[in-house]
Amino acid sequence: xxxxxxxxxxxxxxxxxxxxxxxxxxxxxxxxxxxxxxxxxxxxxxxxxxxxxxxxxxxxxxxxxxxxxxxxxxxxxxxxxxxxxxxxxxxxxxxxxxxxxxxxxxxxxxxxxxxxxxxxxxxxxxxxxxxxxxxxxxxxxxxxxxxxxxxxxxxxxxxxxxxxxxxxxxxxxxxxxxxxxxxxxxxxxxxxxxxxxxxxxxxxxxxxxxxxxxxxxxxxxxxxxxxx
Amino acid sequence: xxxxxxxxxxxxxxxxxxxxxxxxxxxxxxxxxxxxxxxxxxxxxxxxxxxxxxxxxxxxxxxxxxxxxxxxxxxxxxxxxxxxxxxxxxxxxxxxxxxxxxxxxxxxxxxxxxxxxxxxxxxxxxxxxxxxxxxxxxxxxxxxxxxxxxxxxxxxxxxxxxxxxxxxxxxxxxxxxxxxxxxxxxxxxxxxxxxxxxxxxxxxxxxxxxxxxxxxxxxxxxxxxxxxxxxxxxxxxxxxxxxxxxxxxxxxxxxxxxxx
Numbered sequence: 001x002x003x004x005x006x007x008x009x010x011x012x013x014x015x016x017x018x019x020x021x022x023x024x025x026x027x028x029x030x031x032x033x034x035x036x037x038x039x040x041x042x043x044x045x046x047x048x049x050x051x052x053x054x055x056x057x058x059x060x061x062x063x064x065x066x067x068x069x070x071x072x073x074x075x076x077x078x079x080x081x082x083x084x085x086x087x088x089x090x091x092x093x094x095x096x097x098x099x100x101x102x103x104x105x106x107x108x109x110x111x112x113x114x115x116x117x118x119x120x121x122x123x124x125x126x127x128x129x130x131x132x133x134x135x136x137x138x139x140x141x142x143x144x145x146x147x148x149x150x151x152x153x154x155x156x157x158x159x160x161x162x163x164x165x166x167x168x169x170x171x172x173x174x175x176x177x178x179x180x181x182x183x184x185x186x187x188x189x190x191x192x193x194x195x196x197x198x199x200x201x202x203x204x205x206x207x208x209x210x211x212x213x214x215x216x217x218x219x220x221x222x223x224x225x226x227x228x
Numbered sequence: 229x230x231x232x233x234x235x236x237x238x239x240x241x242x243x244x245x246x247x248x249x250x251x252x253x254x255x256x257x258x259x260x261x262x263x264x265x266x267x268x269x270x271x272x273x274x275x276x277x278x279x280x281x282x283x284x285x286x287x288x289x290x291x292x293x294x295x296x297x298x299x300x301x302x303x304x305x306x307x308x309x310x311x312x313x314x315x316x317x318x319x320x321x322x323x324x325x326x327x328x329x330x331x332x333x334x335x336x337x338x339x340x341x342x343x344x345x346x347x348x349x350x351x352x353x354x355x356x357x358x359x360x361x362x363x364x365x366x367x368x369x370x371x372x373x374x375x376x377x378x379x380x381x382x383x384x385x386x387x388x389x390x391x392x393x394x395x396x397x398x399x400x401x402x403x404x405x406x407x408x409x410x411x412x413x414x415x416x417x418x419x420x421x422x423x424x425x426x427x428x429x430x431x432x433x434x435x436x437x438x439x440x441x442x443x444x445x446x447x448x449x450x451x452x453x454x455x456x457x458x459x460x461x462x463x464x465x466x467x468x469x470x471x472x473x474x475x476x477x478x479x480x481x482x483x484x485x486x487x488x
Contacts, residue, residue, distance in 0.1 A: 005484070009442075009452050010456060013453055013456050017457055031484065031485055044452050048451050055451065098348070101349060101443065102439055103442075107442045126440055128435075128438060129440055134472050135471035138471055146438055147343065170477075171477055179478075179482055183487050212457060212460035214459075216470065222473075226474075226475060
């Protein structure tokens with residue numbers, strides 16, 4: 001079976017904004033499989049920003065990765081399946097009697113496609129869907145805290161969603177960057193100072209966080225501890 | 229009629245029109261439109277976003293006097309109407325106080341209003357929230373007489389909304405933006421930036437409420453790029469601990485890339 005990895009829009013945005021997207025072709029080679037994006041993700045990464053002055057060049061950078069084959073478009077996405085999962089997710093929680101529509105069907109595409117190919121690996125920086133997949137109770141807690149209101153949970157829907165997606169494995173752009181560091185791909189930036197390695201790792205991890213990867217500072221510390 | 233939104237409907241494009249109210253373009257591209265006249269397009273930008281909800285009816289009517297049209301304007305939900313009235317009353321009270329903390333109070337009001345946006349996903353509500361926030365940002369530059377005019381216009385907007393006269397409400401909102409734009413050249417210049425910043429700021433709050441990036445960006449008429457680059461730089465979105473331990477996630481990544 002081919003090795004596949006599906007990318008949500010978030011990690012690509014984080015890498016492009018952090019000027020670390022050049023890692024993608026090298027990582028793909030090391031991975032030895034396909035890096036896929038879905039049409040909805042391509043729309044968000046290229047078609048939309050190309051019409052926005054501020055992100056025009058970023059869109060072209062992503063387009064280059066597509067043209068060169070680093071990122072491939074996975075066309076065979078079941079829209080109905082994405083929609084179905086979106087409906088289940090968005091009927092799981094109510095606040096003040098109102099359904100909380102947390103997720104879009106486009107965002108489900110990468111997950112649905114990953115399940116379809118059996119690879120089940122998704123690179124996703126976005127916290128909401130990740131939290132929903134990995135710990136739906138935590139999702140409920142988040143809503144309760146943020147809205148300062150009780151959350152009515154449809155346990156059946158909530159658990160149905162998580163059950164269907166339990167095989168999904170999620171990594172983030174920050175882990176890609178950490179792996180790149182571990183592989184020595186970033187060594188050209190190693191400063192010749194005392195604690196240079198730590199400085200390098202710290203800088204790339206924080207750059208990724210500041211450019212949108214949902215990662216806590218505590219997790220960054222943990223990565224550093226594990227890799228240094 | 230219930231309203232459901234998705235970023236597909238919104239198109240997600242950034243469209244800051246001269247009147248600005250609708251953050252999202254009207255869904256005209258799939259509408260059979262025999263007469264795509266300029267007037268029709270212009271009118272689209274003058275109307276309340278709630279009118280975007282029925283493109284077929286809208287298209288049929290847009291070559292006519294859309295602003296005065298009443299039969300398509302009953303789409304605003306009652307709960308939204310009440311919320312907007314409440315927000316506008318509070319905004320008017322704040323403006324009339326004339327104290328030094330007007331900006332701050334308007335910002336606080338807007339922060340409160342965004343909570344309803346998260347629940348209702350309503351474009352009219354989004355417009356008012358963005359309007360109030362933007363007003364908070366530019367009010368210090370506005371001369372007192374303009375602020376007074378603005379307060380009067382808010383009064384009209386409240387009155388028309390209470391009377392369910394949406395077309396006149398839309399005109400009042402349009403006037404509010406005109407007053408702000410005309411008050412000062414700098415304000416005019418500043419306003420578009422402020423509107424953009426307001427949308428990003430409010431979008432980030434929606435993220436904080438638990439909405440996904442796509443959902444929050446779509447609601448505010450932003451791209452994911454706008455929101456993600458802002459979200460990464462704010463600490464307000466950090467929430468508790470991750471369930472999956474970092475060691476586990478990192479080891480998974482290491483094994484996937486054979487970097488062990």
